[in-house]
Amino acid sequence: MHSRPTLPSGMLPKIELHVHLEGTIRPRTLLAIARRNGLPLPADTEEGLGGLYEFRDFGHFLEVWMLTTNCLRTAEDFRQVVVDYAAEAASHGAVYIEGIFSPAERIQTGVSWDALFNGYCDGAQQAGEDYGVIVRLTPDMYVGLDPEDAADAARRAVAYRDRGVVGLGIGGAEGLAPLEPYAKAFAIARDGGLGSVPHAGEGAGPESVRAALDSLGADRIRHGIRAIEDPSLVSELAERGTVLDVCPTSNLRTKVVATLAGHPLSALVGAGVGCSVSTDDPAMFGTDLGHEYELLPRMGVDPRRVFHAAARGALCDEATRRMLTAIGEQTAWPGL
Numbered sequence: 563m564h565s566r567p568t569l570p571s572g573m574l575p576k577i578e579l580h581v582h583l584e585g586t587i588r589p590r591t592l593l594a595i596a597r598r599n600g601l602p603l604p605a606d607t608e609e610g611l612g613g614l615y616e617f618r619d620f621g622h623f624l625e626v627w628m629l630t631t632n633c634l635r636t637a638e639d640f641r642q643v644v645v646d647y648a649a650e651a652a653s654h655g656a657v658y659i660e661g662i663f664s665p666a667e668r669i670q671t672g673v674s675w676d677a678l679f680n681g682y683c684d685g686a687q688q689a690g691e692d693y694g695v696i697v698r699l700t701p702d703m704y705v706g707l708d709p710e711d712a713a714d715a716a717r718r719a720v721a722y723r724d725r726g727v728v729g730l731g732i733g734g735a736e737g738l739a740p741l742e743p744y745a746k747a748f749a750i751a752r753d754g755g756l757g758s759v760p761h762a763g764e765g766a767g768p769e770s771v772r773a774a775l776d777s778l779g780a781d782r783i784r785h786g787i788r789a790i791e792d793p794s795l796v797s798e799l800a801e802r803g804t805v806l807d808v809c810p811t812s813n814l815r816t817k818v819v820a821t822l823a824g825h826p827l828s829a830l831v832g833a834g835v836g837c838s839v840s841t842d843d844p845a846m847f848g849t850d851l852g853h854e855y856e857l858l859p860r861m862g863v864d865p866r867r868v869f870h871a872a873a874r875g876a877l878c879d880e881a882t883r884r885m886l887t888a889i890g891e892q893t894a895w896p897g898l
Contacts, residue, residue, distance in 0.1 A: 567694040567889075573655035574865065574896075575889050576851050577872035578840045579759075580784050580807035582702070583640075583661045583682070584631040585843025586647040592845075595642070596633040604629050615846045620765050620816040624735060627846070631664070632671055637681035644685025644697060650844075652693040654852035658876060658886055659695060660759075661686070662702045662731060665715055675718050683725040696882060699727045700759055703747065704734035712747035720754030728877040729757035731784060736766035741773040748778045757781040757877040763806075764818055768792035775804070782807060782875045787818070789835075790826035800834035805875030810857050811849040812842035828862045836871035837863075859896075866895040 569575055587595070589611040596603045604626070605611045611630070617623040634640060644661060651659055665678050686697040701719045703712045712732075719727050730751035732744055741760065748758050762774040764785035771789045774780040775798075786806035789795045799806070808827050813819045819826070831837050839854045841847065858865045873886040 567652075567657040567696070569655050569657070570653065574855065575657045575869065575893055576651075576655045576855055577658045577838060577869060577876065577886060578651060578656055578851055579660045579782065579805075579838045579872055579875060580809055580840035580842055581647070581651075581659065581661055582843050583643050583647060583663045584634065585627065585846050586650070586841075587631075587643055588646075588845045591642075591646060592630060592633065595639050599633055599635045599639070601633045601635070603633060615848065617815055617817075617846075620818065621735070623816050623843075623846070627843070628667065632667070634668060635671070635673055637677040637684070640678060640681025641685040641688065644682055645688050645692065648685075648689030648693045648695050648697055651851050652695045654850055654855075656695050656851055657889060658872075658878065658882070659689075659697045660700050660728065660877060661697055662700050662733075664704065664733075665701050665718070666703055666707050666711060679718065679722045679725075679727075683722055683727070686726040696878070697726065698729075698876075698878060700729035700731050700757075700877070701727065702731040702733050702761075703744065705732060705736065705738045705741070706734065709743040709746060712744050713750055716747040716750040716754070716756075719751060720756060723755055727756065729759045729781070731759040731761065732778070733761035733784065736761065736764055736770050741770065742777045745777045752779060759784055759807075759877070761785055763788040764813070764816075768795050771795060771799075775802075780804065781877065785809065785813075785818075787813065787826045787830065790829055796830065796833050796835060800836075803836060803874070805836040805838055805871050806830065807840055807875075808837045809840050809842035810854060810861070811847050815847045822857065822861065825861060831863050831867060836874060837868060838872035838875055839868050864895070866890065866893075869893075869895075 762770040
């Protein structure tokens with residue numbers, strides 16, 4: 563059981579369930595890691611990297627993401643990524659984070675499984691010690707990965723359950739390949755005590771959300787906003803109590819939605835669907851956790867409801883969930 567995190571004075575508490583740790587690395591740190599490992603980046607200045615992050619669309623974002631994150635090679639790199647982001651998120655009031663990392667892409671560049679998992683797990687432990695924020699980890703496969711390689715990744719993830727790995731996800735280019743072939747990997751994860759947190763309903767429509775629920779046994783859906791296109795699915799999500807991890811700025815930057823005013827978050831919450839709010843890839847999208855919560859009143863959404871939905875959806879032990887719920891109940895939330 564963790565001690566209760568200490569918040570900065572006057573800061574509202576926040577829970578983040580959808581943040582890709584590779585996408586949290588600010589340009590200055592990314593350049594330092596690349597130089598340390600003797601690897602080139604598509605740009606060699608902070609300003610140049612910032613220019614790369616002007617994404618044309620979701621496909622362009624994935625292309626840049628691969629070009630930049632492949633500079634991560636050592637356990638020290640992975641540890642640093644977690645600790646640095648915990649410091650940033652804690653400064654915005656984070657009390658609990660589920661960090662995503664993508665093992666398959668790193669393994670394909672020659673990184674060892676042990677370096678990868680030990681680095682991230684060491685970082686999660688240090689983050690709690692140094693900043694008081696609880697960090698749990700959810701490795702993410704990608705659509706198009708060989709299903710047997712995905713099953714191997716699931717077994718590796720289960721082996722680190724006692725070091726803070728709590729779930730298994732899948733992301734990447736939705737619609738590139740069906741989700742159903744990954745059912746075996748998610749069954750391995752589930753049998754090993756890990757939750758299922760696939761991406762769906764972002765680049766692809768409500769049919770991807772349905773596949774995530776039916777084939778992968780999703781405990782939460784990462785993004786999921788295009789469920790709004792199917793009213794019966796929205797009703798089912800509300801009835802199931804399935805929490806969606808919504809990332810407003812990310813959706814704007816990758817052009818999944820055209821405007822903040824047209825974002826479906828308010829409609830989903832109004833229909834009774836639990837929604838958390840996260841940054842997704844904050845360094846790449848020019849956002850932070852505080853900003854995402856600041857958007858909520860403009861979108862007609864009560865931050866209190868978002869916090870409590872996140873506490874319900876977190877893949878944590880029940881003692882931690884009770885602590886998070888108590889933090890939310892004891893907070894003087896502003897009215898809309």
